[in-house]
Amino acid sequence: GAGVSQxxxxxVAKRGQDVALRCDPISGHVSLFWYQxxxxxxxxxxxxxxxxxxxDKSGLPSDRFFAERPEGSVSTLKIQRTQQExxxxxxxASSLVTGTNTGELFFGEGSRLTVL
Amino acid sequence: GxxxxxxxxxxxxxxxxxxTINCTxxxxxxxxxxxxxxxxxxxxxxxxxxxxxDDKGSNKGFEATYRKExxxxxxxxxxxxxxxxxxxxxxxxxxxxxxxxxxGKGITLSVRP
Numbered sequence: 021g022a023g024v025s026q027x028x029x030x031x032v033a034k035r036g037q038d039v040a041l042r043c044d045p046i047s048g049h050v051s052l053f054w055y056q057x058x059x060x061x062x063x064x065x066x067x068x069x070x071x072x073x074x075x076d077k078s079g080l081p082s083d084r085f086f087a088e089r090p091e092g093s094v095s096t097l098k099i100q101r102t103q104q105e106x107x108x109x110x111x112x113a114s115s116l117v118t119g120t121n122t123g124e125l126f127f128g129e130g131s132r133l134t135v136l
Numbered sequence: 137g138x139x140x141x142x143x144x145x146x147x148x149x150x151x152x153x154x155x156t157i158n159c160t161x162x163x164x165x166x167x168x169x170x171x172x173x174x175x176x177x178x179x180x181x182x183x184x185x186x187x188x189x190d191d192k193g194s195n196k197g198f199e200a201t202y203r204k205e206x207x208x209x210x211x212x213x214x215x216x217x218x219x220x221x222x223x224x225x226x227x228x229x230x231x232x233x234x235x236x237x238x239x240g241k242g243i244t245l246s247v248r249p
Contacts (some may be wrong), residue, residue, distance in 0.1 A: 024179065053236070061142075061241030062225055063180070077234035111180070113191045119234030122187060127179035 022046075026112050033102045040133045041097045045114030047051035052095050053125065054087055055111040063111055069095060070118055093111045102135045109133075138163040138230050139237045145190045145243035149216055157211040157243055159200075159226035167210040169193075169202050170237065173244040174223045183211075183224070 025044040033039050044130035045052050049069055055063035056079075065079040071092040082088070084103075089095040099106055111131040143158040160169065171183040171193070184193030188202035198213045209226060226240040 033217075047248075060241070062227075062241045063237075065236035065238070079236065113180075119233040120229040120237050121231075124154040124182045125172075125237065127172075127181065129177075129179045 022128075024112055024114055024126050026110075026128035026131050028069070028131060029129065030132050030134075032136065034129075034136055035104060037099055038100045039044075039102055039133060041110050041112075041133070043095045043097070043112030045093065045112070046116075046126055049114035049116050049126070051115040051118055051120075051125075052089055053113040053115075053120075054095070054097050055083070055113065056081075057109045057130070066097070073093075076093065080136075081126060082127055099133075102133075104135050107133055107135045138167070138228060140223075140228055140238055140240035142226050142240035142243050146246060147170070147243060148246045148248065151218055151247055151249055152249075153170075154211040155216045155220075156176050157226075157245070159209045159211065159240060161207050161209065161226075161228050163207075163228055163230055165231035165237075166204070167230050170227040171198070171200055171209070171211050172225045172227060172239075172245055174242075175226070176222070178184070180225065207240070211247045218247045218249055221245055221247045222230070 040124040048129045054066040069089040086098045113125040113127045115123045149211045168187045170185045172180045173183045184195040186193040186202035225242045
C-alpha cells in the first residue's frame, strides 16, 4: 500500500493476555518507530529500528514489551501479560532516512488496545 | 531530559481568524523542531519543520520560526479554514541523539464556518 498499515485497528484483551500488533511500513523505508499514545497525551517513544537492527529500546516500559523486525520490513510489537495501564493507541511510523533529525516520519493510523 | 510544552486547549476559532499555537521546548544543544498534524480519522503527518535556529518552516499557509533565545517554535496561520480542524503536535529531535521524536501533548483546533 501507499502508507503505513497497522493491524488490528482495535484490540480488546483481558488482563493477563498476550497481544501482538503488526506494522507494515512504507516499502523501502529504513527506519521504523513504535510510539504509545495515551488518551489526551502526545505520542511517547517506545523503540526504533534501522532495518532489522533494534538500535534504541529505551522507551519500552517493561520487559513485558517486546518488538522485532526480523527482515527489515514488517514489525511486530508484542505485549505479554497485559495490564490495564497498557491501554493506549500504539502508533507505528517509518522513514526513508535514518534517525529523526531531518527526515519525515510517516505514521499509521494506530492500533487501539483496550485491556479489561 | 528533553521536553515540549504546548499551550492548553482546545481552541475554537471562526473561519478566517488568525491562529497562534504556542510551543516551547527544553533540550540540550540545538534540536530539530517539528509540527505534526492529525486530521480526523487519519495518522499524524508532518506539517512543517526547522532544523536550525532562525529557520522558518512553512506549509499550507502555516508558519513557525525556530527561536533559540526563547526556546520556542510557535505555529501561526493568518486565516484559518474549516479544513484546518485537527490536533496539532509540536515535537523535537534532540541534537545528536536522533532515534526519537519527543512530542508535546497536542492541542485540538476546531474552526467553525
